[in-house]
Amino acid sequence: MGAPLTDRPAALRVQGLSVTFTGGPIEIPAVRDVTLDVGRGEVVALLGESGSGKSVTARAVMGLIDEHTRVDAEVLMLGDVDLLTTTTEQRRRLRGERMSLVLQDALSALNPVLTIGDQIGELFRVHRGASRKQARRHAIELLGLVGIPGPGQRVDEYPHQFSGGMRQRILIAMAIALEPEFLIADEPTTALDVTVQAQILELLDSLRTTLGMGILLITHDLGVVTEVADRLAVMYAGRVVERGDADSVLTRPAHPYTEALLRSVPQAAQRGGDLLTIPGSPPSPGQVPPACSFHTRCHMAIEVCRTVRPPLEPVAAGRLAACHRSQELLNGVPA
Amino acid sequence: MTTPLVLGATRGQSAVVLEATDLRRTFSVGSRLRPTHVSAVDGVSLQLRAGETLGVVGESGCGKSTLARMLVGLEKPDGGSLRYRGEDVTAGRLRDRRLLRRGVQMIFQDPYTSLDPRMTVGDIIAEPLAATRTLTGAKRRERVAELLDLVGLSPGMTSRFPHQFSGGQRQRIGIARALALEPDVLIADEPVSALDVSVQAQVINLLGDLQKRLGVSVLFIAHDLSVVRHIADRVAVMYLGRIAEVGDTATVYDTPAHPYTQALLSATPAVDRADRGRLARRRVLTGEPPSPANPPTGCRFNPRCWLATDVCRTEVPQLRELPGGSGRLVASHHAEQALAAPVV
Ligand SMILES: Nc1ncnc2c1ncn2[C@@H]1O[C@H](COP(=O)(O)OP(=O)(O)OP(=O)(O)O)[C@@H](O)[C@H]1O
Ligand SMILES: Nc1ncnc2c1ncn2[C@@H]1O[C@H](COP(=O)(O)OP(=O)(O)OP(=O)(O)O)[C@@H](O)[C@H]1O
Ligand SMILES: [Mg+2]
Ligand SMILES: [Mg+2]
Numbered sequence: 001m002g003a004p005l006t007d008r009p010a011a012l013r014v015q016g017l018s019v020t021f022t023g024g025p026i027e028i029p030a031v032r033d034v035t036l037d038v039g040r041g042e043v044v045a046l047l048g049e050s051g052s053g054k055s056v057t058a059r060a061v062m063g064l065i066d067e068h069t070r071v072d073a074e075v076l077m078l079g080d081v082d083l084l085t086t087t088t089e090q091r092r093r094l095r096g097e098r099m100s101l102v103l104q105d106a107l108s109a110l111n112p113v114l115t116i117g118d119q120i121g122e123l124f125r126v127h128r129g130a131s132r133k134q135a136r137r138h139a140i141e142l143l144g145l146v147g148i149p150g151p152g153q154r155v156d157e158y159p160h161q162f163s164g165g166m167r168q169r170i171l172i173a174m175a176i177a178l179e180p181e182f183l184i185a186d187e188p189t190t191a192l193d194v195t196v197q198a199q200i201l202e203l204l205d206s207l208r209t210t211l212g213m214g215i216l217l218i219t220h221d222l223g224v225v226t227e228v229a230d231r232l233a234v235m236y237a238g239r240v241v242e243r244g245d246a247d248s249v250l251t252r253p254a255h256p257y258t259e260a261l262l263r264s265v266p267q268a269a270q271r272g273g274d275l276l277t278i279p280g281s282p283p284s285p286g287q288v289p290p291a292c293s294f295h296t297r298c299h300m301a302i303e304v305c306r307t308v309r310p311p312l313e314p315v316a317a318g319r320l321a322a323c324h325r326s327q328e329l330l331n332g333v334p335a
Numbered sequence: 336m337t338t339p340l341v342l343g344a345t346r347g348q349s350a351v352v353l354e355a356t357d358l359r360r361t362f363s364v365g366s367r368l369r370p371t372h373v374s375a376v377d378g379v380s381l382q383l384r385a386g387e388t389l390g391v392v393g394e395s396g397c398g399k400s401t402l403a404r405m406l407v408g409l410e411k412p413d414g415g416s417l418r419y420r421g422e423d424v425t426a427g428r429l430r431d432r433r434l435l436r437r438g439v440q441m442i443f444q445d446p447y448t449s450l451d452p453r454m455t456v457g458d459i460i461a462e463p464l465a466a467t468r469t470l471t472g473a474k475r476r477e478r479v480a481e482l483l484d485l486v487g488l489s490p491g492m493t494s495r496f497p498h499q500f501s502g503g504q505r506q507r508i509g510i511a512r513a514l515a516l517e518p519d520v521l522i523a524d525e526p527v528s529a530l531d532v533s534v535q536a537q538v539i540n541l542l543g544d545l546q547k548r549l550g551v552s553v554l555f556i557a558h559d560l561s562v563v564r565h566i567a568d569r570v571a572v573m574y575l576g577r578i579a580e581v582g583d584t585a586t587v588y589d590t591p592a593h594p595y596t597q598a599l600l601s602a603t604p605a606v607d608r609a610d611r612g613r614l615a616r617r618r619v620l621t622g623e624p625p626s627p628a629n630p631p632t633g634c635r636f637n638p639r640c641w642l643a644t645d646v647c648r649t650e651v652p653q654l655r656e657l658p659g660g661s662g663r664l665v666a667s668h669h670a671e672q673a674l675a676a677p678v679v
Pocket of ligand 4: 163164165399400401444524
């Protein structure tokens with residue numbers, strides 16, 4: 001199961017990753033035993049309900065954690081670099097140079113007292129030894145690349161002077177500035193309208209083909225997933241419950257949670273009526289139901305789902321799912 | 336644009352709750368010595384009627400959030416006027432602000448910075464309730480638990496701090512806070528953009544339900560066109576600080592009459608995998624993305640418009656109704672031509 005599902009050289013390999021928050025009265029296991037891989041030049045989408053552990057996974061891979069967080073992993077490799085044995089200082093250098101993260105919260109990720117030009121420019125000065133003037137030129141060029149109008153005029157402005165979507169694009173510009181080989185983009189297009197979103201997706205796509213950048217794309221936007229993902233992984237309550245190539249998972253999900261997720265998308269046909277939702281609330285990581293954590297909300301749950309946790313196992317060529325009833329779901333048995 | 340247009344006049348019956356007329360807002364940016372001016376909102380008029388949902392869509396940076404902030408009194412307009420239930424509240428006096436705060440609430444686009452990091456979630460949501468001093472402490476806690484439940488968060492989370500929540504959870508905290516006082520107008524700036532589809536569906540259903548039960552009017556800003564289509568009665572399409580087109584949702588989506596609306600609709604990603612690659616076939620907008628610091632003269636869309644002619648470069652197109660009606664208004668010199676040649 002640990003073997004990569006792709007034949008491309010790996011940009012990132014993660015096996016058995018768990019993240020636990022230890023700061024509170026009880027330990028909170030937010031991510032449990034996650035295995036993932038992203039090949040060079042490949043886009044892997046990470047989907048899942050709000051609070052399922054996607055951003056926590058991303059921060060753990062990047063090494064952006066505080067002292068109240070415990071990270072365990074069997075394997076954590078960036079290309080040929082073993083991230084489990086690098087020092088904090090080595091990790092810091094790798095960030096930006098070889099891997100980078102577009103954070104979900106655009107405004108808090110930017111420094112409010114520095115101009116945008118200085119923040120982007122700093123990357124070139126620190127990592128590339130560029131002069132102030134060169135750094136500024138690079139900054140303007142990058143702002144143009146992510147579609148900020150009048151980049152030359154706006155490079156000297158502060159974060160609060162930009163709109164939500166512009167800030168998000170500034171973060172993207174910073175993440176790709178040094179052309180890393182691996183990028184995690186956490187909800188990179190949530191604040192963008194469709195035309196700008198299309199531009200950004202094209203930009204990421206061209207980086208993937210020209211630089212062979214591997215991209216882990218965290219998103220809840222199934223339109224985006226449909227458009228760009230090669231493979232995808234679906235998380236529920238801290239675990240990966242389904243993995244596989246995008247085409248087959250999207251057309252024929254093997255986990256009832258994935259199926260429910262696909263059904264919640266608003267379609268033109270049902271305008272005005274209630275959208276389909278998954279009954280109940282997502283479990284909080286402190287109180288995940290035992291056995292299969294989805295069983296309390298699953299329309300296919302049977303006795304075994306309440307007593308035995310289904311392992312993530314192969315269900316078809318190139319596909320894994322953690323569900324006792326995957327085969328029935330795949331064979332289209334009405335539940 | 337000087338004549339205030341009565342947008343949505345066709346709807347007729349229900350009362351106008353919030354009315355903006357010719358709102359403008361310009362920011363000065365850049366160095367103090369060489370300031371440039373960003374025209375963020377330039378003459379926007381709209382009416383929000385009791386119980387309706389007006390969707391607002393448009394390119395990133397076109398002025399949606401600035402408009403929203405003016406509508407709730409958080410940003411003072413440089414020009415134009417704002418009326419709430421017939422009262423002029425443009426001046427932003429203390430009583431104007433109190434009136435607005437009671438009845439008009441905003442869900443912020445940025446769930447991170449709009450929540451005070453030092454307050455627990457319980458306190459954040461109870462804050463508007465405490466400010467109006469209408470409930471006892473115990474009743475307030477009850478109401479907070481009820482609101483959390485309403486947005487799909489466990490009431491056991493009240494003593495946690497914002498940074499301990501995921502992006503979507505924080506967005507729902509902002510929604511719970513906005514709903515605390517049961518406002519009659521909700522200005523929702525990208526309220527569901529950080530939510531996965533299933534929670535998104537819950538929130539959308541929740542808004543629909545509030546509307547049915549309480550007759551809340553909602554101004555719904557979103558970049559997700561399928562969500563807007565699902566919930567909005569009417570849609571306004573903005574381009575660079577102005578309204579390009581506004582009308583009934585079905586009319587605007589099915590027969591867009593502004594070239595910009597056509598381009599926008601053609602860029603929607605498909606939800607069907609078989610339709611993949613749709614983006615590559617979209618109507619690509621040529622030319623530089625426009626800068627509000629240096630807006631084009633005449634029609635602000637003209638440099639990127641495939642139908643542009645000389646008149647577009649000199650004359651600002653006014654919002655007008657097309658012959659044959661349906662109440663939709665469009666601000667384009669070439670709307671008839673656009674309508675005759677739809678982009679697919
Ligand atoms: N610092 C923290 N302390 C305690 N719990 C935390 C902390 N950070 C996150 N969590 C919890 O961990 C869980 C996973 O959070 P995460 O941010 O990874 O979710 P997500 O999948 O990114 O969701 P979203 O789609 O809403 O962004 C959530 O239930 C969250 O409340
Ligand atoms: N405080 C400010 N100072 C200077 N310029 C500002 C300020 N607030 C907004 N602007 C500018 O006004 C324009 C409109 O911004 P606004 O936030 O209203 O856009 P938006 O339509 O909400 O975009 P998005 O979809 O990206 O959130 C942008 O060019 C922005 O940079
Ligand atoms: Mg997240
Ligand atoms: Mg905005």
